[in-house]
Amino acid sequence: MAKVSGLSHDRFSPGLQLAPSLAHCALAHPSRPIHPMPGGNRLPPRPLVAINQEYATLQSELHGGEEVAVIPPVAGG
Amino acid sequence: MRVALVDREIDVAGLIAEVSDHTCGAATVFLGCVRDLNDGRAVNAIEYSAYRAMAEREMTAIATEIGDTFGVTRLVIEHRLGTLGLGDVSVAVVAAHPHRAPALDANRYAIEQLKRRVPIWKLEHYVDGTREWVAATTGSGNGDQGTVTANDASSAVSP
Numbered sequence: 001m002a003k004v005s006g007l008s009h010d011r012f013s014p015g016l017q018l019a020p021s022l023a024h025c026a027l028a029h030p031s032r033p034i035h036p037m038p039g040g041n042r043l044p045p046r047p048l049v050a051i052n053q054e055y056a057t058l059q060s061e062l063h064g065g066e067e068v069a070v071i072p073p074v075a076g077g
Numbered sequence: 078m079r080v081a082l083v084d085r086e087i088d089v090a091g092l093i094a095e096v097s098d099h100t101c102g103a104a105t106v107f108l109g110c111v112r113d114l115n116d117g118r119a120v121n122a123i124e125y126s127a128y129r130a131m132a133e134r135e136m137t138a139i140a141t142e143i144g145d146t147f148g149v150t151r152l153v154i155e156h157r158l159g160t161l162g163l164g165d166v167s168v169a170v171v172a173a174h175p176h177r178a179p180a181l182d183a184n185r186y187a188i189e190q191l192k193r194r195v196p197i198w199k200l201e202h203y204v205d206g207t208r209e210w211v212a213a214t215t216g217s218g219n220g221d222q223g224t225v226t227a228n229d230a231s232s233a234v235s236p
Binding site for chain 2: 053055069071072074075076077
């Protein structure tokens with residue numbers, strides 16, 4: 001699924017069972033799959049997420065095939 | 078208006094030339110540079126990376142907001158990615174307008190929003206050989222925790 005190092009993103013694999021919104025998706029539950037993954041321990045408890053390259057809320061709907069990204073705290077400039 | 082992520086040195090003079098013309102009485106430039114100290118630790122380089130597609134999209138949104146809010150359309154924002162050394166320019170915002178106030182406001186708004194919204198990250202390289210991701214930027218760059226929005230940006234008297 002999605003890499004969560006903060007520097008990569010990926011598309012949902014076709015076989016993934018999608019929930020109707022991020023609120024029901026594993027990506028949105030900090031105590032579950034994100035944080036044990038590589039780099040996940042550097043994410044805040046509730047990291048920003050983006051769907052198709054736009055910031056999203058946990059209420060945002062997913063229909064399948066979206067590009068979902070977990071966004072660590074940004075620090076450009 | 079143009080925004081870009083670049084993998085080369087930022088040509089500041091070229092950016093000024095790009096936005097300036099004879100209708101503009103003001104051109105403002107903001108440069109973000111790699112400095113040698115952060116939180117008491119000696120820095121010798123910063124490695125910038127980004128979620129490129131989204132970063133460019135957010136930068137474009139910021140530029141559009143600047144046009145809508147301040148009436149500044151002669152604007153260019155470039156952010157450099159890769160490993161930069163001390164003194165290297167990591168980001169440049171150049172705005173031009175007939176009057177200075179909108180140009181200054183545009184510049185400030187652009188850099189504050191960029192630091193808050195655009196998915197770019199920096200990995201600092203320290204002199205002692207360690208590396209660390211830099212935490213999110215929340216302040217306005219002058220030591221306080223204030224932020225600048227389109228609604229509270231200053232409006233100085235135009236020339």
